[in-house]
Amino acid sequence: MKQKEDNVLFVGIDLGTSRSSICASNGAKEWIESYVGWPKDFISLKVLGRPVLFGSEALQNRLSLELCRPLEHGIIKEGIDRSEEAVREIIRHLVEISRPAAEQKIYAVVGVPADTLKTNKLAIRRAVSEFVHSLMVVSEPFAVAYGMNLLNNALVIDIGAGTTDFCIMHGSIPTEEDQKTILTAGDYIDNQLYSYLNEKFPNSKFNKNMVRQFKEQYSFVGKSPGEIRVELPVDGKPVMHDITNEIKRACESILPAITETTTEMIARFDPEFQVKIKGNIVLAGGGSLIRGIAAHLQEALKVIGSCTVVSVDDPLYAGSLGALKLAQDMPVKYWESL
Amino acid sequence: MISMIFRKRTHRLKESILKGVFEENLKILGKPPFRISERMPLSAKKISLSFLVILLFILGHGNSLNLPLFQEKQTIASSDTKKYFQTPENPLTLSDNSINLSDAKAFLKIPGLPLSRTFGLTVKTVMIDPGHGGSNTGTKGKMGTKEKDITLDIAKRLKMRLDKYGQYNVILTRENDVTLPLNKRVALAQSYKADLFVSIHINYLPSRPTNIIETYYFGSPSDDTTLKLAELENADSQYRMSDFRKIIEKIGNTLKYQESKKLAASIQKSLFLNSSKEDGNVQNKGIKTAPFLVLLGVDVPAVLAEVSCLSNSKEERELNNETHRENIAHYLETGILDYLNKGEASYEAKRR
Numbered sequence: 238m239k240q241k242e243d244n245v246l247f248v249g250i251d252l253g254t255s256r257s258s259i260c261a262s263n264g265a266k267e268w269i270e271s272y273v274g275w276p277k278d279f280i281s282l283k284v285l286g287r288p289v290l291f292g293s294e295a296l297q298n299r300l301s302l303e304l305c306r307p308l309e310h311g312i313i314k315e316g317i318d319r320s321e322e323a324v325r326e327i328i329r330h331l332v333e334i335s336r337p338a339a340e341q342k343i344y345a346v347v348g349v350p351a352d353t354l355k356t357n358k359l360a361i362r363r364a365v366s367e368f369v370h371s372l373m374v375v376s377e378p379f380a381v382a383y384g385m386n387l388l389n390n391a392l393v394i395d396i397g398a399g400t401t402d403f404c405i406m407h408g409s410i411p412t413e414e415d416q417k418t419i420l421t422a423g424d425y426i427d428n429q430l431y432s433y434l435n436e437k438f439p440n441s442k443f444n445k446n447m448v449r450q451f452k453e454q455y456s457f458v459g460k461s462p463g464e465i466r467v468e469l470p471v472d473g474k475p476v477m478h479d480i481t482n483e484i485k486r487a488c489e490s491i492l493p494a495i496t497e498t499t500t501e502m503i504a505r506f507d508p509e510f511q512v513k514i515k516g517n518i519v520l521a522g523g524g525s526l527i528r529g530i531a532a533h534l535q536e537a538l539k540v541i542g543s544c545t546v547v548s549v550d551d552p553l554y555a556g557s558l559g560a561l562k563l564a565q566d567m568p569v570k571y572w573e574s575l
Numbered sequence: 576m577i578s579m580i581f582r583k584r585t586h587r588l589k590e591s592i593l594k595g596v597f598e599e600n601l602k603i604l605g606k607p608p609f610r611i612s613e614r615m616p617l618s619a620k621k622i623s624l625s626f627l628v629i630l631l632f633i634l635g636h637g638n639s640l641n642l643p644l645f646q647e648k649q650t651i652a653s654s655d656t657k658k659y660f661q662t663p664e665n666p667l668t669l670s671d672n673s674i675n676l677s678d679a680k681a682f683l684k685i686p687g688l689p690l691s692r693t694f695g696l697t698v699k700t701v702m703i704d705p706g707h708g709g710s711n712t713g714t715k716g717k718m719g720t721k722e723k724d725i726t727l728d729i730a731k732r733l734k735m736r737l738d739k740y741g742q743y744n745v746i747l748t749r750e751n752d753v754t755l756p757l758n759k760r761v762a763l764a765q766s767y768k769a770d771l772f773v774s775i776h777i778n779y780l781p782s783r784p785t786n787i788i789e790t791y792y793f794g795s796p797s798d799d800t801t802l803k804l805a806e807l808e809n810a811d812s813q814y815r816m817s818d819f820r821k822i823i824e825k826i827g828n829t830l831k832y833q834e835s836k837k838l839a840a841s842i843q844k845s846l847f848l849n850s851s852k853e854d855g856n857v858q859n860k861g862i863k864t865a866p867f868l869v870l871l872g873v874d875v876p877a878v879l880a881e882v883s884c885l886s887n888s889k890e891e892r893e894l895n896n897e898t899h900r901e902n903i904a905h906y907l908e909t910g911i912l913d914y915l916n917k918g919e920a921s922y923e924a925k926r927r
Contacts, residue, residue, distance in 0.1 A: 358603050359895045373600045388588055408588055410595030563596065566589060571597040 246337045248369070249560025250328070250347045251377060252361065254308045255398030255423060255523065257327055258557040261335040262565060268553055269330065270295075273323040274302030291330050296446065308399065324364040332368045343369040344572050346560040348377040350400045350418050371572045375563060377556050378404030379411055381521040381549065384559025390513035394499065395556070396524020398423035401495060403502050405514065417502060421494035423524055426452055430487035438478055441469040451480060457528035458488045488527050496537045503541060515544040521555045605718040605892055698915055700744045701737060702769035704869065705730035706776040706808075706879075709754025714779035716891035722777045723752065725894050729882065730775050732904035737911070757809065761872030771838065772877035773911065774869055776808070777894070778884040786887040787858040788850060790843035791879040792835035793871045794864025801865040808879075809868045834876035836862065842880050842910030849906045853899075854890075880907065 247262040258268035274295035276282040281301035295302060307323035337343055347365055349358060358374050366372050375383075378393040382404060387393065389408040394401065401422045405415040431448045434441070447469075455465045465481040499518070503511055515538070520531055525548040535546040549555040705726040707713035713722025730747050737745045746767050748760045764772050778787060796802035839862040847859040870877045882903050884890050893899040 360897070362603065373596060374603060375596055375599075383592070386585075388585070388592065410592050410599065563593070567593050567597070571593070 244340065245342045245344055246335065247561060247564040248332065248335055248343060248345045249380070249557040249562070249564055250331060250345055250365070251380070251554075251556030251560060252308065252324070252327070252347055252349060253377075253397055253523075253556075254306070254400070256553065257331060258554050259331040259335050260554060260557040260561040261337075262561065263336065263338075265335040266554060266557075267331065267334045268557075269293075269327070271308055271327060272296055272304060272306050273326045274299060274304045277301060277303055289326055291327065321360060321364055324361070325367060328365050329368050342371075344371045344564055344567070345369040346373045346375055346380070346564040346567070348380040348556045348560050349374055350377055350397070350402050373563070373567070375560065376402065376404060376411070376416055378402045378416070378521065379406075380557075380559035380563060381519070381555045382406045382559070384555060384562045385519065385549065387517065387519060390510055391517040391519060392499065392502065392514050393519050393521060394495065395522040396422055396491070396495070396520065396527075396530075397522045401491070401498075401522075401524065403498055405502060405506060407506075407510065414505075417498055419494055419498055421491045422522075423452070425491055426456070426487045429490045430483060433483040433487055434478075434480065437483060438469065438471075441471050441476070441478065443469050451484065452487070453523075453526075455480075455484050456488050456526070457485065458492065458533045459529040461485060462528060488530075489533075491524070492530075492533065492537065496534065499534070499538060500541050512542070515542055518544055518546045520546060520548045521552055523552060525549060525552045602719045605888065698743065698770040700746060700767055700769045701771045701773070701911070702746050702748060702764045702767060702873075703730045703733055704748040704760055704764075704772065704774040706774055708749050708752055711754055714777060714885050716885040716894075717888060718891050718895070720885060720891050720894055722779075722885060725777055725883075725885075725900065726775045727752065728900050729904050729907070732901055733773075733775075733907050736904055736908040757869045757872070760869055764873040764875070764877075769873065770875050771911070772870075772873045772875055773838075773842070773907065774867075774877070774879040775907070776879060776881050778881040779886045780884060781886055784887060785858055786854060786856060786884040786890045787860045787881070788843065788846045788883070789860035789881045790839040790846070790862050791865045791867060791870065791881070792839040792862065793832065793867060793877065796865050801863055805865040805867050809866075831874065831876060835870070835878055838876045838911070838914045839878040839880075841914035842878060842907060845910035845913060846880065846882060846903070846906045849902070849909070853902070854893075882907070 245262075249260045251258045253271055255271060256268050257271045258266075260266050269292035272292055272295045274290045275288065276285050282288065285298060285301060290298060290302060295304060305320065305323040307320040307327070332343065332345075345365060347361060349361055362372060362374060377397070378395040381395055382388065382391060382393045387406055389406060391406045393404045393406065395404075399422055400418045400420060403417045403419075404411050407415065427445060427449050430452055431445055434443065434448065451465075451467055455467075461481055463481075464479060465484055466477045466479050468475045469478050470476070503514055506514060518534075518538075520534070524530065531546045531548045535544055538544040538546070551558070705723070707721075707723035707726060709723070711723065713726070715721050727749065731750070734745045734747055737743050744767075746763075746769070748763050749755045760774075763769075778789070780787065791801070796805060843859075843862050847857070850857050851859070865879075867879050870879055883894055885894070
């Protein structure tokens, strides 16, 4: 099934709200934060020295940039003038850092949230097709499942920043009924944490970007791994704050919706195969890095019987690696007719 | 041996999944299903050829014996087609069904003005109803575009546009992809005390390569097709027989009827006038009456606009384009505003 064409570079892209990653058949493997920034004026352009900045570099220089995080809930934000342009820039950048050889054709598989409206799949196609020769769009959790060879009797839960995507695999391409997207995901945790911290420390100064960094560094559910203390300025002076309870509350706030949707998806599946699926639940995406989340979900799902929940080894690249595997396995005749 | 069988099975499974992925992407692009030309073995070719010769021979005899082999099929097909696509004898186009003011004049002796203005009534709450939702997908185009998604998107855009005026409290009956029966939609309009109700839908005319625009208000069905459409749209009403009396009592609401008719005419005119500039082939089916329960249930001027047609492939592609959906929202906005400021606004949608 694998293509042996030297003049083709296969790439798998996971286009995420928070992070986007690319894996290519030449071994390239990169990720960036899904931010794009354009210098605000000619002075910023002169200082920064480039017409466009990406990821963490764009975030660091955000005061000199017109900053855009173009994907909301995993889809291109509509009505925002530069969103589609920003997605194009992210894709162009990702393709560039995958180092395609001159004259090499690029065949790409791009992962998008499971429930993405078709209009958005088309918008993503438009943004990507400029930089690749042939392109296929698949759902993110499906790409993860394919990459891990979970083709039958498995449930993949991809907890991203904008969305949590569910996908049941049952030996064929998942239909709409096998997939579901909810908006309770990483960004939701950020908002909760931000409001909890504001409530507890009204005199301290912090922003959403700092809150997101706290979450990424300290997130946990269930038993606390120890006291979590962070430095926040109060009246300009650095002061240590204990945020253990707030981190726990914010991270656990996404669990009821995930448990409920998991139960609902399993319940509507063929009863004969439900036991097999319960024994094969896989967490992917950045949210799977929350300490204790797999064990906590496994415990919460006991109401529907014994379940096994595990997290993928490499959540940052699981989606793009799966997409790359799909790209490599896809017969040439399919690529050429798209 | 077992591992070899397992590997083969996995290989077959992957092949079918990869084909599925490919076909899904063809669908997104609106391309027809892919056929892979594969070489047919010589023996298979010979068998097919012999079969074809025998078939032709039998058919030839059939015809000479006057067997109505094809004739009958054609008759069935044509009668089906005729039944399904019969155009109404007097289609209610805007020109011959545009607002007949005689009823209103007789009632109020004031021509031209909507009752809202005559009685100094203000419109504060506008309820927009994106048709279908959740498990009720509505119609579906060949590329897989669902009516429920498009209606929701257009409704959100329309809300954003109307919100900009700061004068109206614009509420959507649903803001997400959820199943919402008709009785709940009506209940929402009542609980929010809506002053206007606009339901957005997309048409589907199988095998007819046209794009039509039509707007309905409550009344007896204009023709068989409208009756069928109303039956279809009323299917998930979830009204009970015990509600029947209340429903029937509402039929005599003359003021609502007149105002709904005017609102329908304003919306239809704006939709058609502006859409025809983009697509010269779009057909104006005018305003029509149909017994849609959702229109009967609400006590205020209420219309159901079929703003586009998903069975038309070109239109389906267009509906997947953000600009096109924004334009439709704009035309709806213009129609609604024109109704509210009768005679003062232009039907021509100006780019804002």
